[in-house]
Amino acid sequence: PITRDVTGEEYYSTVYALQESPLEKGVIWAGANDGPVSVTRDAGRSLQRVTPPGIGPGGRVQTVESSPHRRGKAYVSILRYQLDDWQPYAFRTTDYGKSWTRITTGGNGIPADWPVRVVREDPSREGLLYAGTEFGLFISFDDGGQWQAFQQNLPVTPVTDLAVFRKDLSISTMGRGFWILDDLSALHQLALADAGAPAHLFQPRDAFRLRYNSFQGESGDPQHPQPGLTLHYSLAQDATAPVLLDILDGEGTVLRSFSSGTAADSGAAPPGGMRTGFGGGPAASRLSNRAGLHRFRWDYTVAGPVGSGARGGRGPWVAPGVYQVRLSVGEWKATQPLRLLIDPRLRADGITEAILTEQSRMSRSIRDLVSTGFATVTRLQTLRRRAAELAAGSTPAAAGAQRAGPKLAGVDARLVTAAGRYQTARLADQINFLYNTTLGADQPLGRDVYERFDELGGMLRELIAELNAIVTADLPSLKDVS
Numbered sequence: 001p002i003t004r005d006v007t008g009e010e011y012y013s014t015v016y017a018l019q020e021s022p023l024e025k026g027v028i029w030a031g032a033n034d035g036p037v038s039v040t041r042d043a044g045r046s047l048q049r050v051t052p053p054g055i056g057p058g059g060r061v062q063t064v065e066s067s068p069h070r071r072g073k074a075y076v077s078i079l080r081y082q083l084d085d086w087q088p089y090a091f092r093t094t095d096y097g098k099s100w101t102r103i104t105t106g107g108n109g110i111p112a113d114w115p116v117r118v119v120r121e122d123p124s125r126e127g128l129l130y131a132g133t134e135f136g137l138f139i140s141f142d143d144g145g146q147w148q149a150f151q152q153n154l155p156v157t158p159v160t161d162l163a164v165f166r167k168d169l170s171i172s173t174m175g176r177g178f179w180i181l182d183d184l185s186a187l188h189q190l191a192l193a194d195a196g197a198p199a200h201l202f203q204p205r206d207a208f209r210l211r212y213n214s215f216q217g218e219s220g221d222p223q224h225p226q227p228g229l230t231l232h233y234s235l236a237q238d239a240t241a242p243v244l245l246d247i248l249d250g251e252g253t254v255l256r257s258f259s260s261g262t263a264a265d266s267g268a269a270p271p272g273g274m275r276t277g278f279g280g281g282p283a284a285s286r287l288s289n290r291a292g293l294h295r296f297r298w299d300y301t302v303a304g305p306v307g308s309g310a311r312g313g314r315g316p317w318v319a320p321g322v323y324q325v326r327l328s329v330g331e332w333k334a335t336q337p338l339r340l341l342i343d344p345r346l347r348a349d350g351i352t353e354a355i356l357t358e359q360s361r362m363s364r365s366i367r368d369l370v371s372t373g374f375a376t377v378t379r380l381q382t383l384r385r386r387a388a389e390l391a392a393g394s395t396p397a398a399a400g401a402q403r404a405g406p407k408l409a410g411v412d413a414r415l416v417t418a419a420g421r422y423q424t425a426r427l428a429d430q431i432n433f434l435y436n437t438t439l440g441a442d443q444p445l446g447r448d449v450y451e452r453f454d455e456l457g458g459m460l461r462e463l464i465a466e467l468n469a470i471v472t473a474d475l476p477s478l479k480d481v482s
């Protein structure tokens with residue numbers, strides 16, 4: 001655009017910021033590096049100068065933002081600290097620039113000497129604004145009427161630009177820093193929360209069920225969130241009753257439960273698969289019972305196998321589909337739907353929801369076999385210890401215990417892998433190995449998985465029957481040992 005300097009001489013400004021309206025084709029907002037703001041409503045055939053008044057000549061229009069919600073609405077951010085003017089200049093118009101409202105007065109949340117570089121409006125909620133200043137990030141829930149710091153763990157550095165993409169906030173900072181605030185869905189729903197309720201459960205956004213390697217090798221490498229779904233809840237005050245969070249299937253059957261009172265049931269993940277490298281996330285933490293807004297990440301898994309040898313207890317992934325999440329605080333309860341979407345890359349490779357549903361079903365069956373196997377190991381070890389104690393005594397049960405000792409050792413040799421390196425895996429570990437092979441990647445299960453499952457299950461049932469027979473014949477006093 002053509003500009004006049006203080007002497008009245010015309011010159012050409014450099015366009016520094018440019019954005020087309022997402023609602024109206026041909027409506028384009030432009031900002032120059034020396035102050036002018038212009039708009040065209042006819043795809044550039046004519047321009048109108050609509051610079052906000054009252055801020056003096058010069059300054060750089062750092063960003064323009066055309067509202068994704070309302071025609072004629074836009075925001076501009078103007079930097080003047082190069083002119084030793086450190087005030088925050090951000091403006092809003094609702095009439096294509098005919099009039100402007102200053103939304104950073106210096107007294108409504110953003111300090112009077114913190115220049116504003118960028119203002120963006122959330123595409124999912126009108127009036128929810130994010131502002132990047134020379135010294136950090138701010139948020140407004142009332143279209144710029146009031147601002148509050150939204151720094152979180154960002155460094156104190158100029159925020160140079162912002163973008164909301166798929167309900168995540170992308171942030172660039174001076175010095176080529178790049179940050180992402182994952183999942184803004186709770187911010188979109190804050191106005192819906194009942195201020196008089198003891199708690200609120202926010203509806204989760206639809207989530208893609210993705211497997212990826214989130215490992216951060218070096219301290220300077222990008223930090224990626226663990227695979228999973230972020231769930232938000234808030235508490236009006238510190239909860240004295242346990243806070244419970246349940247994951248349910250579409251019919252209301254509980255698949256997974258978490259509590260503020262005990263550690264969550266998800267343990268350490270098994271190592272990644274040799275080909276895929278896909279490992280699970282770390283153990284889920286317990287729920288917070290403190291007042292305020294909380295995030296909890298569910299790793300898409302149901303409860304894992306139980307038993308001291310179950311190697312962390314990580315459970316199978318659920319399949320894509322419709323589920324529910326339920327929050328309970330004492331007598332108060334709330335339920336929200338949630339939907340897991342299939343990874344589109346899997347669909348492109350021919351993997352369907354039906355394949356993943358069957359994989360999940362079979363993995364749960366093998367998980368239960370793992371639990372039975374390690375429960376049998378625990379029982380066997382207890383029986384061997386108690387039998388040795390009886391055999392060393394002089395009670396009538398000593399003779400039976402002496403007979404049982406070698407028999408129990410024989411069962412142990414087939415069920416439990418011996419200590420030391422390069423030992424042949426015995427039945428309990430063979431079952432656990434089969435279980436882990438079904439968790440490493442999203443794929444159809446081969447016939448060998450089903451055949452091996454039947455074979456190992458049969459072998460375990462035989463050992464359990466043999467163990468029961470030993471107890472009945474030689475250790476009747478220990479029949480209730482589990």
